[in-house]
Amino acid sequence: MPKKGKTExxxxxxxxxxxxxxxxxxxxxxxxxxxxxxxxxxxxxxEIEKELEEIKNSVTVLSKDxxx
Amino acid sequence: MENLTLSVSEFIDFTNQTLDGAYPTVTIEGEVGSFKxxxxxxxxxxxxxxxxxxxxxxxxxxxxxxxxxxMKIIVLAKPQLTNWGKFSLTVLNxxxxxxxxxxxxxxxxxxxxxxxxxxxxxxKRPLPEKIRNVALVSSTxxxxxxxxxxILGERWGGLExxxxxxxxxxxxxxxxxxxxxxxxxxxxxxxxxxxxxxxGGSQQDLSAFNDELxxxxxxxxxxxxxxxxxxxxxxxxVDLAADVVASTPSNAAQMITPDKxxxxxxxxxxxxYAGEHILRQAELARSGAFEAVERLGAFIVDQVSxxxxxxxxxxxxxxxxxxxxxxxxxxxxxxxxxxxxxVVEITTSDKIVSAEVKNAKKR
Numbered sequence: 001m002p003k004k005g006k007t008e009x010x011x012x013x014x015x016x017x018x019x020x021x022x023x024x025x026x027x028x029x030x031x032x033x034x035x036x037x038x039x040x041x042x043x044x045x046x047e048i049e050k051e052l053e054e055i056k057n058s059v060t061v062l063s064k065d066x067x068x
Numbered sequence: 069m070e071n072l073t074l075s076v077s078e079f080i081d082f083t084n085q086t087l088d089g090a091y092p093t094v095t096i097e098g099e100v101g102s103f104k105x106x107x108x109x110x111x112x113x114x115x116x117x118x119x120x121x122x123x124x125x126x127x128x129x130x131x132x133x134x135x136x137x138x139m140k141i142i143v144l145a146k147p148q149l150t151n152w153g154k155f156s157l158t159v160l161n162x163x164x165x166x167x168x169x170x171x172x173x174x175x176x177x178x179x180x181x182x183x184x185x186x187x188x189x190x191x192k193r194p195l196p197e198k199i200r201n202v203a204l205v206s207s208t209x210x211x212x213x214x215x216x217x218x219i220l221g222e223r224w225g226g227l228e229x230x231x232x233x234x235x236x237x238x239x240x241x242x243x244x245x246x247x248x249x250x251x252x253x254x255x256x257x258x259x260x261x262x263x264x265x266x267x268g269g270s271q272q273d274l275s276a277f278n279d280e281l282x283x284x285x286x287x288x289x290x291x292x293x294x295x296x297x298x299x300x301x302x303x304x305x306v307d308l309a310a311d312v313v314a315s316t317p318s319n320a321a322q323m324i325t326p327d328k329x330x331x332x333x334x335x336x337x338x339x340x341y342a343g344e345h346i347l348r349q350a351e352l353a354r355s356g357a358f359e360a361v362e363r364l365g366a367f368i369v370d371q372v373s374x375x376x377x378x379x380x381x382x383x384x385x386x387x388x389x390x391x392x393x394x395x396x397x398x399x400x401x402x403x404x405x406x407x408x409x410x411v412v413e414i415t416t417s418d419k420i421v422s423a424e425v426k427n428a429k430k431r
Binding site: 011 | 198200208217220221224225226227228229230231232233234235240244245247248251328331332335336338339341342343345346349350353
């Protein structure tokens, strides 16, 4: 059953993914922490894809008659 | 009726009641003649064809297109006998008819509204970065509506779309669209974006979107507006007044949503690049360690080589000082007193000889 829901969670995850990706190119990058961070990035990327596939739009046609 | 005697006013009222019952409204097509505006408030013109002419009246406020002599128009009107006994049509609505008139009317109204600054780029508002609530004005029967909803669903999720189902062509279309825009703008919680979509059609079909009051309503919307009306080549005055113009309904859906497929692709690429970056950094670290070891090795070799050379030189020097080495070169060693008659011992590399000194002189 398709899920109707908000995208706030998934957009926050997209932002989080961007921040984590940016870390790899920043001065804070450390090789010994990179593998752990890389695993997180892969996990996050998969979660985003799964959630975006599940969340559907809600379309409501108003009952109001605009001909009057 | 023959035996009924009426006053003039009663006759006019009776006639109007009869007309109202028989023809509450009529739709008539004709050519504009004797067009004039009185006192800046009232519009008069004749609607005519080759054989007949009928006077028309409306207030200037209700004139929603630019009129000129000779234009072909369709009017929705109420027939009426005035208190002065003059028959006329009170025009409720009108539309240009035919390519030439549609174009002429479009250009005239475009010029007028442009001079008022309605189409200025400075008035255009950017769309919100993240759109969640969409107010959609369209006909749910239209192909353009189906395209818009389909593309929206393919690109993004989680949107709340409220649809005002309205006519998107014909005499009533502008008023219905205006009511829908007003409705969305009067809500306590405004939508993030107001989208007006309609698929392609003839110039006549799309002429509803050149209605002056509708154009003004779009321009004054509190909600940022996006239009996706007709095909790429179509341009309406509503488009010019909107904040963002999409070329089609599908394009309107594209303009208000991110594309999740593009996000997947971008994420995958970012993850790939990050992996490659880690490998590059690891390679750099490894080669850096090798270089350090190599440098240390070279230093040690250099140092040891230097020491070995010193040792060799010293060894050579030491060898040169060995008496046996001197004797091997043909020299002899003499022990004893070098005075006449003394016996001395002469040592060579392979012999020891005793000899008497026969003579001794200073050099």
